[in-house]
Amino acid sequence: MMDFKIGEVLSLMMRTLPFLVFRFLIYFGITLAYILMTGVGAGIGYGIGMIGGEPGAFSFFGGLVGFGIMSAIAYLLREYLLYMVKAGHIAVLVELMEGKELPGGRGQIDHAQQVVRERFAESSVLFGVDQLIKVVLRAFNRAFFTVTAFIPIPGLRNVVKFINTVVNLSLTYLDEVILAHNIRTKSDNPWRSSQTALILYAQNYKAFLKNAFWLAFIIWALTFLVFLVILGPMIALVAVIPAMAGPLALITAVIFAWGVKQSVIEPIGMTALMQVFFKVTEGQEPNPDWEAKLNGVSKKFGEFKTKAMDWDREKGTAAPEPDEPPQGGAPEAGKS
Numbered sequence: 001m002m003d004f005k006i007g008e009v010l011s012l013m014m015r016t017l018p019f020l021v022f023r024f025l026i027y028f029g030i031t032l033a034y035i036l037m038t039g040v041g042a043g044i045g046y047g048i049g050m051i052g053g054e055p056g057a058f059s060f061f062g063g064l065v066g067f068g069i070m071s072a073i074a075y076l077l078r079e080y081l082l083y084m085v086k087a088g089h090i091a092v093l094v095e096l097m098e099g100k101e102l103p104g105g106r107g108q109i110d111h112a113q114q115v116v117r118e119r120f121a122e123s124s125v126l127f128g129v130d131q132l133i134k135v136v137l138r139a140f141n142r143a144f145f146t147v148t149a150f151i152p153i154p155g156l157r158n159v160v161k162f163i164n165t166v167v168n169l170s171l172t173y174l175d176e177v178i179l180a181h182n183i184r185t186k187s188d189n190p191w192r193s194s195q196t197a198l199i200l201y202a203q204n205y206k207a208f209l210k211n212a213f214w215l216a217f218i219i220w221a222l223t224f225l226v227f228l229v230i231l232g233p234m235i236a237l238v239a240v241i242p243a244m245a246g247p248l249a250l251i252t253a254v255i256f257a258w259g260v261k262q263s264v265i266e267p268i269g270m271t272a273l274m275q276v277f278f279k280v281t282e283g284q285e286p287n288p289d290w291e292a293k294l295n296g297v298s299k300k301f302g303e304f305k306t307k308a309m310d311w312d313r314e315k316g317t318a319a320p321e322p323d324e325p326p327q328g329g330a331p332e333a334g335k336s
Contacts, residue, residue, distance in 0.1 A: 004272035018108045019089045024263040031259030034070045041066020088112035090180045133175040139298035173270040195304035199286035207280045219269045227257035
């Protein structure tokens with residue numbers, strides 16, 4: 001039914017506990033910053049609202065402003081998070097799946113970052129690869145995972161739209177799975193290996209769809225459970241300011257659930273899809289038909305080939321040009 005083994009996934013999580021703690025500290029810090037900025041914004045709004053006689057409304061909008069400012073900061077940090085946190089965790093997970101031994105504690109984090117630097121040289125390269133992967137994946141998933149147009153019953157179409165949305169949310173880890181393929185194959189050219197991985201994904205997309213369906217419910221059920229657990233304490237914590245207790249409690253509970261999802265729950269989904277990818281693509285070669293289909297659904301897919309050639313030229317690994325024939329061609333018969 002499922003191509004991943006949840007027991008093995010959880011075992012891998014425990015064996016990469018130093019990295020899991022590192023992720024938790026990073027995302028918990030971001031979560032606290034979100035809560036602080038949202039609270040400060042709500043407090044300022046509350047103070048302004050007291051002058052106008054509507055503290056509740058002003059505190060809510062103040063909280064949204066604070067949330068928006070922190071979201072902009074988090075957006076600027078996304079390249080660092082991908083390079084230092086997500087890719088590093090992927091690197092150690094790949095090595096564990098290959099049966100390698102890893103150092104413990106801080107040494108595991110240092111080792112992972114060294115592996116990432118060897119494969120991608122610098123954060124801008126990894127970020128560029130990741131962003132292009134996401135663009136192609138979005139185009140492919142829209143083309144192949146939208147089935148509502150074939151269902152004539154209006155009520156059923158809404159149900160399928162919801163299922164499509166949930167499944168596509170779980171497929172967001174696929175760009176990280178393709179980065180795992182880059183690391184696993186020890187490719188010297190991340191653009192070419194990403195192109196290959198995208199083709200392998202496309203020709204096995206039905207297997208990923210099946211597994212993503214189950215993963216979606218596991219991931220979002222755990223996230224919703226965290227939200228419910230934290231909502232009660234948050235209501236009690238912000239109840240000291242009754243006018244803003246409701247909105248602020250809801251916002252902080254959502255933020256905290258997001259932090260736990262990013263640091264602990266998402267690695268579970270990512271690792272499960274890594275298992276699926278490595279299992280279903282084992283021994284396969286990229287199918288030219290699926291390469292053509294990817295070119296058809298996304299013009300950006302062709303950029304992988306161009307960038308791969310540019311990468312080879314920059315690194316001096318491009319294939320040599322064939323020798324040109326002598327000027328004038330071969331001598332005619334009877335001539336010296």
